[in-house]
Amino acid sequence: MAQDDEKTRIDNDGLRYKSKAPGSPFGGKGAFVSGTMSCLLCGKHRPRSMLKGKQVLGKTQMVCAPSCKELDEILAAAKP
Template structure:
């Protein structure tokens, strides 16, 4: 007999999931250039080649280059 599919549920203490798959959805690589970072403005994870550093609120943050809107349009194509 086949097992019935289990749904992800939060355990009563609220700290753990039942049947949640482990690991990260982002690639892990020892090569720093292959890593992803999130854009400070839109929050999407992108490869470092699509990010630039920009000074916002008195600190340097990584943001999409040339802009979040242009990269979103490129992804949609």
């Protein structure tokens, strides 16, 4: 248990994790480099080309196009 506490201790320089691998699971550095966004409705990360803008409470939010269910079916059929 003492080792787990050591890994999550906040250092003086502000770093918290000593054993965490650097980077993002979505690749790239900076905003919008990887080209993926999460759908507002289903929460899955999709390439921007598979999303469309939809007005929700006066703001444009990205959602799956044509719909979350249809897109899942299309992607499942495309897998070998």
